[in-house]
Amino acid sequence: MIILAHHYQADDVFRFADFSGDSLKLSQQAADQKDAEFIIFCGVYFMAEVARMLCEPTQKVILPDISAGCSLADYANYQQVSECWAVLSDKLAGKKIVPITYINSSAEIKAFCGKNDGAICTSGNADRVLRWAFETGDVVLFLPDQHLGRNSSYRMGIGLEQMLVYNPELREGGLTETIADDVKMILWNGCCDIHMQFTVDDIRRVRSEYPEAKIIVHPECKFDVVKLSDLAGSTEFIIKHIAQSRESVWAVGTERDMVSRLAKQYEGEKTIFNLSRSEPYCPMMKQSSPAKLLWVLDNIADGNVVNEVFVDEQISIDSKAALQRMLELRR
Ligand code: SF4
Structure with a gap:
């Protein structure tokens, strides 16, 4: 065990x-x-x-x-994503759409991506998976976290004007107009309610109170927060970067317990604190x-x-196809 x-x-x-x-x-x-x-x-x-x-x-x-x-995973269900696929297939006729899902999604959504020649990504490899997706197709449907999708694709040089948000609560996802030819990303309207709590005001406050601090955040944070931070990356990236860096003061924009554990681990050596005074935590x-x-x-x-x-056998087979594509990109 x-x-x-x-x-x-x-x-x-x-x-x-x-x-x-x-x-x-x-x-x-x-x-x-x-x-x-x-x-x-x-x-x-x-x-x-x-x-x-x-x-x-x-x-x-x-x-x-x-x-x-996970409230982020709950933002997209199979029925909604199938409807979205039908809307996009119609509006982007003639273009190859590649579905990519963040690993923070249900097995059904992973299976959907597997069945439709897409892949899974994590916050640690989203750039690599997106690069592959743009080599393979014309437009990416990114599920379910719009912020990870936006932050990662912007870093690759895709402009904000080349991204659209699909909101399953609206008719045709809110994409009632013709989709412009240069649109590259369709972002699902999902987010992590915990990482959404970090704000630009938090960054301004920390910069003024601790001018020596480096700010490192998770890419599930909003675009402006990531843009104003010094660094953004997955939980593993944050842990490794703080361990290897010579910088000694860190404001960290992620979940409360991970940050407080880092603070304890480096007590007397580095000063580590949560970027937000409210120290957002994930109740789930x-x-x-x-x-x-x-x-x-x-x-x-x-x-x-x-x-x-348990996971249904066919869903598991299709999900593993998407997972396998991601794992092959490591080689
Ligand atoms: S912090 Fe909680 S809600 Fe946010 S992605 Fe992780 S598990 Fe989901």
């Missing part, structure tokens, strides 16, 4: 982890532990789904709280409480498996 914990878990659960990391790293870790019959994933549902897809059928993936979802991540972790462990000890995560 192994216990995995995402960086956003609170300390009272994180301390029990055999492995910690971001969602993909943890899933790969789980897949490498072939001897582990039980994989307890202290994270949210889509992460456990990815682990389920990558692990052996004999391994059991368990979430301490089966209702721990905290659903894996110590009591729930103990409950699933007690059940295993008694020979019961509770809160096991």
